[in-house]
Amino acid sequence: MTMPAQTDGNAPAGDPGGEVLLKVTGLQKHFPIKKGLLQRQVGAVHAVDGLDFEVRAGETLGVVGESGCGKSTMGRLITRLLEPTGGTIEFEGKDITHLGVADMRPMRRDVQMIFQDPYSSLNPRHTIGTIVGAPFKLQGVVPEGGIKKEVQRLLSVVGLNPEHYNRYPHEFSGGQRQRIGIARALALNPKLVVADEPVSALDVSIQAQVVNLLDDLQEELGLTYVIIAHDLSVVRHVSDRIAVMYLGKIVELADRDALYKAPMHPYTKALMSAVPIPDPKRRGAKSERILLKGDVPSPISPPSGCRFHTRCWKATEICRTTEPPLLELKPGQRVACHHPENFEDQAPQDTVLLTAAKEASELLGEAALEKSAETSAAVAAEVSGETPEPAGTPEITKTAKAPVTAEAESAEAGETGEAPETDVTPEADAAEEPAASAEAEAGKPAGTAEAGAAEPEAPEGTGKAPGKAPGKASDK
Numbered sequence: 001m002t003m004p005a006q007t008d009g010n011a012p013a014g015d016p017g018g019e020v021l022l023k024v025t026g027l028q029k030h031f032p033i034k035k036g037l038l039q040r041q042v043g044a045v046h047a048v049d050g051l052d053f054e055v056r057a058g059e060t061l062g063v064v065g066e067s068g069c070g071k072s073t074m075g076r077l078i079t080r081l082l083e084p085t086g087g088t089i090e091f092e093g094k095d096i097t098h099l100g101v102a103d104m105r106p107m108r109r110d111v112q113m114i115f116q117d118p119y120s121s122l123n124p125r126h127t128i129g130t131i132v133g134a135p136f137k138l139q140g141v142v143p144e145g146g147i148k149k150e151v152q153r154l155l156s157v158v159g160l161n162p163e164h165y166n167r168y169p170h171e172f173s174g175g176q177r178q179r180i181g182i183a184r185a186l187a188l189n190p191k192l193v194v195a196d197e198p199v200s201a202l203d204v205s206i207q208a209q210v211v212n213l214l215d216d217l218q219e220e221l222g223l224t225y226v227i228i229a230h231d232l233s234v235v236r237h238v239s240d241r242i243a244v245m246y247l248g249k250i251v252e253l254a255d256r257d258a259l260y261k262a263p264m265h266p267y268t269k270a271l272m273s274a275v276p277i278p279d280p281k282r283r284g285a286k287s288e289r290i291l292l293k294g295d296v297p298s299p300i301s302p303p304s305g306c307r308f309h310t311r312c313w314k315a316t317e318i319c320r321t322t323e324p325p326l327l328e329l330k331p332g333q334r335v336a337c338h339h340p341e342n343f344e345d346q347a348p349q350d351t352v353l354l355t356a357a358k359e360a361s362e363l364l365g366e367a368a369l370e371k372s373a374e375t376s377a378a379v380a381a382e383v384s385g386e387t388p389e390p391a392g393t394p395e396i397t398k399t400a401k402a403p404v405t406a407e408a409e410s411a412e413a414g415e416t417g418e419a420p421e422t423d424v425t426p427e428a429d430a431a432e433e434p435a436a437s438a439e440a441e442a443g444k445p446a447g448t449a450e451a452g453a454a455e456p457e458a459p460e461g462t463g464k465a466p467g468k469a470p471g472k473a474s475d476k
C-alpha cells in the first residue's frame with residue numbers, strides 16, 4: 001500500500017506557513033554516569049547536545065538518524081518528560097524549559113506523545129476505556145456528555161469499535177493498540193503531538209494504515225506533528241520538513257523535497273543512499289550505495305570538531321578541529337558541514353583529506369549489490385528447499401561495475417576534499433519497488449508479534465482503515 005504524502009510539497013522550502021508553535025534553542029541533555037559507593041559522576045552521555053529548531057503550527061517535522069543519536073531523548077525533552085541539561089524550549093512563545101509539575105499541567109493538554117511500542121505503552125490491567133479516559137481524569141476535565149461517551153467517540157475517530165470500550169489491550173493487534181495510543185494522545189485535543197517511532201513496531205501493511213490515520217487526523221484536527229523515525233522512507237511520506245540527527249546534533253534540516261533532491265550533508269547523503277526510493281523515471285539509472293564504515297562513536301566522548309569526521313569521506317583537518325555551525329546555506333536548508341554536497345565548499349583552503357577519510361566509506365556498486373542479491377537468493381532457496389536462482393535477481397540491473405572506493409573517488413577529485421560526485425543514485429534499483437518494501441528493507445525487525453496481523457485490522461469507524469471490527473485478538 002502506498003502511503004500518501006502529507007503535503008503536495010509545493011510549500012516554499014522551510015516555510016510551512018504557520019505560526020511558530022515550538023522553538024528549541026541550544027537544547028542539551030547529558031545523562032550523568034555515576035560510579036562507586038559514593039555515586040560520583042565520572043562522565044556523561046551527551047545524548048542531545050545543542051539542538052536548534054522550530055516547529056510551525058500545522059506542519060510535520062520528521063526527525064531521523066541512526067539508533068542512539070538522541071531522537072527519543074529529544075522527543076522526551078520537548079514534551080518535558082525529561083529535564084533538559086541546557087538550552088531553552090518555548091511553546092507558543094512561553095518558556096517551558098524548567099516548568100515544575102504544577103505549572104506544566106495545563107501545558108500537558110497541548111503537547112502529547114505517542115510511543116513506539118504499542119505492547120508496553122498500554123497498561124495490560126486496564127481496559128481501553130480506562131486507558132483512553134485517563135487524561136481526562138488526570139487533568140480533571142469532564143467532557144460534554146461524560147468521559148465514556150467521549151472515549152467512545154475517540155475510539156471511533158481512530159477507527160476502533162466504540163463497543164470495545166471494556167476490552168483489554170491484549171485483545172487487540174499491534175496496529176489496533178497503536179490506534180488506542182493515538183486515541184489517548186488525542187483525548188485532550190492537543191496542539192502538538194510528538195510520535196516516537198509510531199509505526200516501527202508494526203507490520204508493513206499496518207504501518208501504512210497508521211500513517212494514513214495520522215495523516216487524516218492532522219487534516220481534520222489541525223494537528224502539528226514531530227515524527228521521530230530511523231526509517232527515512234516512512235519519514236519521507238509524512239514530513240513537510242526533515243531534521244537529520246547524528247550523535248546528539250542536527251546536521252541538516254530542510255524541506256522534504258529539497259533534502260531528497262539535493263542533500264547537503266554527507267551523512268544525509270549516505271543515509272539516503274541506503275533507502276530505495278520508488279521512481280519509475282530512474283529506471284535503468286546507475287545504482288550505488290554509500291556504505292559507511294565503522295561504528296557510530298560513543299556519545300560519552302563524541303569526536304572533536306565535526307562529530308561525523310571519523311566516518312566522513314570528505315573529512316579534512318578543519319573537520320577534526322572545528323565544529324561546523326548549522327547554517328542556512330540555501331533558503332530553508334540548514335546544514336552543518338565545512339564541505340557540503342551540492343553547494344560551494346565552506347572551507348576551500350582546507351584540501352587535504354584526513355587519512356581516515358579515505359577509508360571511511362565505500363561506494364557499493366551494482367556488482368557488489370548483485371553479489372549480495374545472489375547470496376540472499378541462495379539463502380532464501382536453502383530455507384524454502386528450492387533450487388537457488390542463478391547469479392543476480394530480477395531487481396538488480398545486470399550492468400556489472402566494480403565497486404568504487406572512496407579513495408579512488410578522492411584521488412579523482414584531485415585531493416581537493418571533494419566528495420564523490422552526486423551521481424550516487426541509490427534509488428535506481430528500487431525504481432520498481434513499492435514503498436512498503438522500502439520500509440521492509442530499512443531494517444524493520446522480522447518476526448514481530450505483528451507478523452500474524454495480516455488480517456485487516458481496525459475497522460469500523462473511519463472510512464480509511466479497511467477491514468472489520470477488532471475481534472478477540474488472535475495475533476497478539
Ligand SMILES: Nc1ncnc2c1ncn2[C@@H]1O[C@H](COP(=O)(O)OP(=O)(O)OP(=O)(O)O)[C@@H](O)[C@H]1O
Nearest residue numbers: 031045047066067068069070071072073074230299
Ligand atoms: N536514561 C538514560 N540514561 C543514560 N543514557 C541514556 C538514557 N536514555 C538514553 N540514553 C543514551 O542516550 C543516547 C541517545 O538515546 P536515544 O534513546 O535518545 O536514542 P534514539 O536516537 O532514540 O535511538 P533509537 O533509534 O535506538 O531509539 C544513547 O546513547 C542512549 O544510550
Ligand code: SF4
Nearest residue numbers: 306309312319337338
Ligand atoms: S566534510 Fe567535514 S564537516 Fe562535513 S560532514 Fe564531513 S567531516 Fe563533517
Ligand SMILES: [Mg+2]
Nearest residue numbers: 071072073196
Ligand atoms: Mg528512540
